[in-house]
Amino acid sequence: MDRTPGIRPRPTLWRRLDAAARHCFPATATVVGMILSAAPFGLPGQAQILPAWVLACVFFWSLFRPAAMSPPVVFLIGVLADLLGQMPLGVSVVVLLAAHGLALRVRRVLPRQGFLVVWLVFVAVAAGASALEWVLLSALSLRLLPPIAVVFQFGLTAGLYPILAAVFIRAHRGLAAPEQA
Secondary structure (H helix, E strand, O other), rough: OOOOOOOOOOOOOOHHHHHHHHHHHHHHHHHHHEEEEEOOOOOOOOHHHHHHHHHHHHHOOOHHHHOOOOOOHHHHHHHHHHHHOOOOHHHHHHHHHHHHHHHHHHHHHHHHHHHHHHHHHHHEEEEEEHHHHHHHHHHHOOOOOOOHHHHHHHHHHHHHHHHHHHHHHHHHHHHHHHOOO
């Protein structure tokens, strides 16, 4: 309950539904993007879009709307990512929860920095996430997997983030802004 002084509109059913929809936007957009990226469009490198999309979404929304991207939501998104990406169950969960935890640790300082600093931190997180995923997949398959797939995944994830962040920033300031409900 907001206790700051001021005049507020009555909390009608439509206002509450609007606030709930704005609160659910980050998770819903992440899941819709995951389903679209897993659809069989036949694009080259399409299989790598899913992990790039999910990591970018979880990092961005954990940084700027942590209440909407809580650990249970990240866990469920990770399970869905494993199922859609045909990964061993739990790999994406561990990677996404680690990225979520890192985003929460730096969220007091990082959003006040410029986009370049946020992107560089994301690049470091993407490198760590790609390495962690490679280690987990290698351990689960009981052999060292070729690292070229990890390098490609990292490059795609780091390169896709500025495009996705531009869209997310617009949504963060408008469509998903709970203070406008």
